[in-house]
Amino acid sequence: MLSPKGMQRRKFLTLFAGTAAVAAIAGCSKDDSGDGGIYLGKDDIGILNYAYALEQLEAAFYTQVAMSFYSGVTANEQALLTDIRDHEIAHREFFKKALGTNAIPALEVNFSSINFSSRDSVLGTAKVFEDLGVSAYNGAGMLIKDPQYLLLAGKIVSVEARHAALVRDLINNGSFADNTVVDMNGLDKSNPPSVVLSAAAGFLKSKLNASGLPTS
Structure with missing residues (x-):
């Protein structure tokens, strides 16, 4: 029997998987990566792959964090970071399923600069990823043509903003919405x-080719 938390995660995935976006994306060819890196695509497909790449990065990071928590981690921090991991995995899997054959491959990450045994290093990196993710969705919104995709992006960025606020407060209580963001x-x-x-x-070994992404 699923726990309440497990039921919530299943509900989250079911909600997104049931959208028309999952079945609607089709018919766009994906260029070879070539020397220019992994081609994200163009128009809405490109933007979705862009988001998928970022969600892959975040999911990989929090998965590594939860595999061996940093020294001195509290039970509360473990629970919160595990929840964030589960959200990021759900986001990653949603984009993978929605994109289907147009999805970019799994990316290789480079976390050599992160000391996963250090609270400061882990939370500092989490802050970078979460703030970056929020700014990425905000910046990509104007580039999305399909209103269904824009709605979904809005639902995901609101979750990312909750993560960003939480991580900031773990580092420095009250900094959740300071003038840097x-x-x-x-x-x-x-x-x-x-x-x-x-x-x-x-933070990536894989090189991405964003040449097809819309700019306006």
Whole structure:
């Protein structure tokens, strides 16, 4: 019998898997990676693969964190970070299923700069990933053409923002919405794919080719 937490995760996956987006994406060919790296695609397919790449990175990171928690981790921190891991895995699997044959392959990560036994290193990296993820979805929203995909992106970015706020407060209580991520108008900051992928590249062995992504 599933636990309440397990039931919630199943409900989450069922909700996303049941959307029209899962069945609607088809017919777009995927270019070979070639020397330019793994081609993300163009238009909405490209944006979805862009999001899929980021979710792969986050899921891999939190999976590694939960495999061997840092020294001095509290029971509360273990529970919270495990929940974040499960959310990121759910996001990753949603995009993989939705993209079908248009999905990019599994990416190779590079976490050599992270000390997984150190709380400061783990939470500092989590902060980078979560803030980057929120800014990535915010920056990609204007590039999405299909309103169904935009709705789904909005649902996912709200979860990512919850993660970002939580991680920030674990590091420094009360910093969940400081001026490094929220502007003077009270709005979350956004970044275009070029900025996000440049920041993420240091954590990836795989090279990504974003040449087909829309810019406006």
